[in-house]
Structures are given as structure tokens and as C-alpha cells.
Amino acid sequence: MEVLSVASELYPLVKTGGLADVAGALPGALAGSGVTMRTLVPGYPAVLGRMTGGREVARFDDLFGTTGRLIAGRVEGLDLIVLDAPSLYDRPGNPYMGPEGWDWPDNWKRFAALSWVASELGLGLVDGYSPQVIHAHDWQAGLVPAYVKYGPSATLKTVMTVHNMAFQGTYGADIFGQLRLPPHAFSVEGVEYYGGVGYLKAGVECADVVTTVSPTYAAEIRTPAYGMGLEGLLNNRSSTVFGVLNGIDTSAWDPATDPALVQNYTANSVQGRINNKRAVQEAFGLEPSDGPLFSVVSRLTWQKGIDLLVANIDMLVAAGGQLAVLGSGDTELENAVRGAAQAHPGRVGMITGYNEKLSHLIQGGADVMVVPSRFEPCGLTQLYALRYGCIPLVSRVGGLNDTVIDANIAAMQAEVATGIQFAPPDAGALADAIRRTLALYADEKTWKKMQRRGMKSDVSWEASAARYAQLYASLIGYSTDDAQDD
Numbered sequence: 241m242e243v244l245s246v247a248s249e250l251y252p253l254v255k256t257g258g259l260a261d262v263a264g265a266l267p268g269a270l271a272g273s274g275v276t277m278r279t280l281v282p283g284y285p286a287v288l289g290r291m292t293g294g295r296e297v298a299r300f301d302d303l304f305g306t307t308g309r310l311i312a313g314r315v316e317g318l319d320l321i322v323l324d325a326p327s328l329y330d331r332p333g334n335p336y337m338g339p340e341g342w343d344w345p346d347n348w349k350r351f352a353a354l355s356w357v358a359s360e361l362g363l364g365l366v367d368g369y370s371p372q373v374i375h376a377h378d379w380q381a382g383l384v385p386a387y388v389k390y391g392p393s394a395t396l397k398t399v400m401t402v403h404n405m406a407f408q409g410t411y412g413a414d415i416f417g418q419l420r421l422p423p424h425a426f427s428v429e430g431v432e433y434y435g436g437v438g439y440l441k442a443g444v445e446c447a448d449v450v451t452t453v454s455p456t457y458a459a460e461i462r463t464p465a466y467g468m469g470l471e472g473l474l475n476n477r478s479s480t481v482f483g484v485l486n487g488i489d490t491s492a493w494d495p496a497t498d499p500a501l502v503q504n505y506t507a508n509s510v511q512g513r514i515n516n517k518r519a520v521q522e523a524f525g526l527e528p529s530d531g532p533l534f535s536v537v538s539r540l541t542w543q544k545g546i547d548l549l550v551a552n553i554d555m556l557v558a559a560g561g562q563l564a565v566l567g568s569g570d571t572e573l574e575n576a577v578r579g580a581a582q583a584h585p586g587r588v589g590m591i592t593g594y595n596e597k598l599s600h601l602i603q604g605g606a607d608v609m610v611v612p613s614r615f616e617p618c619g620l621t622q623l624y625a626l627r628y629g630c631i632p633l634v635s636r637v638g639g640l641n642d643t644v645i646d647a648n649i650a651a652m653q654a655e656v657a658t659g660i661q662f663a664p665p666d667a668g669a670l671a672d673a674i675r676r677t678l679a680l681y682a683d684e685k686t687w688k689k690m691q692r693r694g695m696k697s698d699v700s701w702e703a704s705a706a707r708y709a710q711l712y713a714s715l716i717g718y719s720t721d722d723a724q725d726d
């Protein structure tokens with residue numbers, strides 16, 4: 241089976257969040273399942289700069305008013321097709337915004353072009369390459385299913401994966417005329433969304449199958465509180481909406497070999513984490529205390545519930561805890577965390593910005609990873625935390641609900657707890673959860689057992705990759721038993 245994945249970011253080339261991790265890991269995870277996955281990505285400087293030995297496989301004289309070409313090649317083990325269109329993608333900043341933090345005003349065009357090119361690839365643009373399924377990720381690839389639906393192919397199938405319902409790519413109706421879609425696509429069955437154009441809406445409406453990244457989030461988004469306007473549509477097509485839990489790349493995230501750690505360790509040598517803890521404390525300007533070190537590695541946004549944690553910092557510090565926060569995002573939240581760090585020198589530290597290597601060290605040295613999200617489609621940081629023996633303290637929503645077993649009485653008696661959950665996602669419930677965490681930390685034997693259990697829990701891609709392979713196969717009437725024989 242040939243599947244073309246379409247993503248606006250891809251680890252290790254370009255990453256602003258979890259989408260890159262998933263798009264980067266899925267092709268490798270599918271190897272052996274009979275699925276060959278290539279990925280179409282925009283030719284950002286970070287992508288083209290790493291591309292050596294690629295070959296041009298197509299040219300566009302009129303790509304939404306500019307020119308472009310496709311370059312195929314392998315980078316970091318990934319089979320890529322890169323859309324090299326300098327006037328669209330050769331820009332500073334991250335994939336979506338300039339260095340000043342403003343979204344590029346032509347994002348609608350940049351990602352319509354990406355999606356249109358994907359559908360052309362599906363129609364056989366490049367000799368010898370004919371994907372049977374196109375797997376579109378998030379709103380940036382949301383128009384792919386629309387181009388396919390309104391295009392000439394009766395056999396090409398599409399999967400739309402929603403990594404975050406909060407980002408929908410909605411634009412005014414005025415752009416519709418430039419999207420290369422037939423007039424009747426501007427309708428409820430197509431791309432029209434509250435009088436404008438909705439990219440994610442188009443994907444959710446037009447794809448053959450819609451997936452999201454955890455079973456709980458798949459259920460949540462069918463309600464107004466989480467569906468963000470698309471709940472009605474998702475309810476209408478509920479038999480074709482699935483939750484497939486994310487996994488993580490267990491070789492890139494392996495405490496036994498991770499080069500970002502000061503000390504490598506396994507489930508049988510968790511005491512070695514202390515050297516990483518000291519390194520984290522040093523990096524964040526914290527005292528070398530043996531009290532519980534809480535940590536955050538996150539975008540600092542409302543979704544992530546960082547304000548709920550800020551409200552509890554005084555209590556956490558008074559109880560002997562420390563906090564290390566790595567992240568950037570909303571100015572107000574950044575300032576709130578910075579203010580707490582100034583108020584508690586040596587106890588609370590903050591490093592602003594994005595730092596992949598430091599994020600590994602934190603997982604390998606902090607005692608607790610706090611993920612107090614208001615909603616969380618899947619969440620990857622708690623999965624890394626489990627793998628690294630850093631106890632996850634999470635709100636009971638979305639994928640956090642599906643991946644962490646709360647240390648409640650029953651779970652403790654059955655010896656299955658791997659972390660601490662709280663609900664509802666508010667500051668009071670988090671305060672109780674912090675107190676429970678402090679009590680567990682004080683019981684060294686129990687804490688170690690929880691760490692080891694977490695480290696042994698299955699956070700790999702294995703089961704989920706098989707599920708994606710099965711979904712693709714079901715779309716094209718291909719038996720996965722045949723796939724095993726491939």
C-alpha cells in the first residue's frame with residue numbers, strides 16, 4: 241500500500257509541537273505493516289537545507305500565482321517529497337509566523353498550495369508514483385480531502401487526522417475563488433464554514449475517514465465543549481470518526497542511550513536519575529535540593545492550563561517542592577511564570593524558548609512532569625515522562641485520560657498506578673493533586689515502584705501503527721493479512 245502523508249511540520253526537520261513528532265514517527269512505525277509512507281512537506285529553509293541528493297520530479301509554472309517544483313529524496317531516514325516554492329516557504333520564523341510572531345497573511349495560500357499539490361500527486365502527477373491513500377494532518381492539509389472529493393479520481397481515498405481542534409484555518413469567503421475548487425464546493429458539503437472557508441472543516445467533511453489522536457478526545461470532540469463548532473459534523477459522521485492513540489519514538493526517547501542525559505539509566509537503575517536532577521537544577525538556577533522537582537515542558541497557552549499551575553506555585557514551594565519550566569507562548573503566561581521564578585529564587589526556574597535537548601534532560605531528571613491541560617487531544621510529554629520515570633501529574637482529559645493510570649486507592653492496591661490525575665481542570669483540583677503527589681514522593685518505595693511501572697508501560701507506536709494500517713487497508717479494500725505477507 242502506498243500512502244502519502246501531508247504535514248506542515250516534521251521532526252527532526254521542523255517542529256513547533258506534537259504534530260511534527262507524529263508525522264516524523266509514523267512512516268517508520270508503519271514499516272513492516274505493508275504500508276509505504278512518503279511525506280509531502282513545504283520547502284522551508286530548514287527542510288531544503290538538509291536535503292542533499294534530492295531529484296526534481298515535477299515543476300509548476302502556475303502554483304497559485306507563483307512557480308514551484310517538487311524534489312524527492314531521503315532525509316534522516318524519511319522518504320520526502322518537498323514542495324520547493326520560495327515565494328511561499330522561503331521565510332524566516334516558524335512554519336506559520338514571521339519572527340515578530342504574526343501569522344503570515346497568505347497562510348491560506350501557502351497551505352492551499354500544499355494541499356492542491358498533494359491531490360495532484362494522488363492523481364499520478366509523478367511517473368511511477370501513485371498513492372492509494374492520502375493522509376492529511378491538521379488544518380494545513382485540510383483542503384486535501386476537498387481537492388480529492390471534487391477531483392476526477394473515484395478510487396483515491398483520504399484520511400484526515402485532527403491533532404488539535406483549536407486550530408481550524410478559517411478564512412473569509414473572498415479567498416474561495418482562488419482555491420481551484422468548483423463553485424459547488426462552496427457549500428455545507430464542502431469547504432463553506434459559517435459563511436467563510438474552513439480548512440479543517442473541509443477536511444473533516446470531505447475525508448473518507450477522520451481520526452484524532454486518542455479515543456477520549458474522539459468522544460470529547462462530539463460535544464460543544466470540545467468540538468469548537470465542528471461537533472455537529474462529527475456527530476453526523478460518527479461511524480467514520482476514530483481515536484488512534486499516538487505513540488512515541490522509543491529509540492529517540494530512550495533513557496538507556498539518550499545522549500542528552502548526564503547519566504543514562506534503566507528501570508532497574510532509576511537512582512541514576514539523581515545526576516540528571518542535579519543538572520536540571522543547575523540549568524534552571526535551582527538549589528541542589530532533594531525535595532520533589534516538578535517540571536513543565538510546553539507551549540505556554542490557555543490550552544495547557546499553565547495558569548492553574550501558577551496559582552499553586554506558592555503552595556508547592558512552601559511544601560518543599562521546586563519547579564522548572566521550559567516553554568514559550570502567551571506573553572501573559574510567560575510573565576506569570578517569570579514572576580513566580582523571581583519571587584522564589586532557587587526554588588522556581590524558567591527557561592524561555594524551545595530547546596529539544598534540554599527537554600530530554602528534564603524528562604530524565606525531574607521527579608514530576610505537570611500537564612494540567614484544559615483539553616489535550618493526546619499529549620506526548622506525559623508519554624516521554626512515563627518512559628523516563630518522571631511521574632506524570634495530569635488533568636483527566638483527552639489522551640491524558642487514556643495514557644496515565646491515576647494512583648487512586650484501587651490502582652494502588654492492584655499495583656497498576658503510573659501517575660496522578662485530577663479533574664476538573666481547575667486550580668483547586670490541581671492543588672489536591674499536588675498534595676497527593678507530595679505524599680507519594682515522601683514514600684520512596686512506592687514512588688520507585690510507580691516510576692518502574694511507568695517505564696515499562698507500552699508507549700510505542702506498535703498498536704497504533706497497526707491500527708492506521710488497518711484503516712488504510714479498509715479504505716481500499718486491501719486485506720491486512722495480505723499486508724503481513726508483503
Ligand SMILES: Nc1ncnc2c1ncn2[C@@H]1O[C@H](COP(=O)(O)OP(=O)(O)O[C@H]2O[C@H](CO)[C@@H](O)[C@H](O)[C@H]2O)[C@@H](O)[C@H]1O
Pocket residue numbers: 256257258259261262403404453486537538539566567568593594595596599616617618619620621639
Ligand atoms: N519549549 C520546548 N522545548 C522543547 N520541546 C518542547 C517545548 N515545548 C513543547 N515541546 C515539545 O513539543 C511537543 C508537544 O507535544 P504535545 O503533544 O504535548 O502538544 P501539542 O499541543 O504541540 O500537540 C498537538 O498534537 C499532538 C500530536 O498529535 C497531540 O499529542 C497534542 O495533544 C496536541 O495538542 C513535545 O514533544 C514536547 O516535548
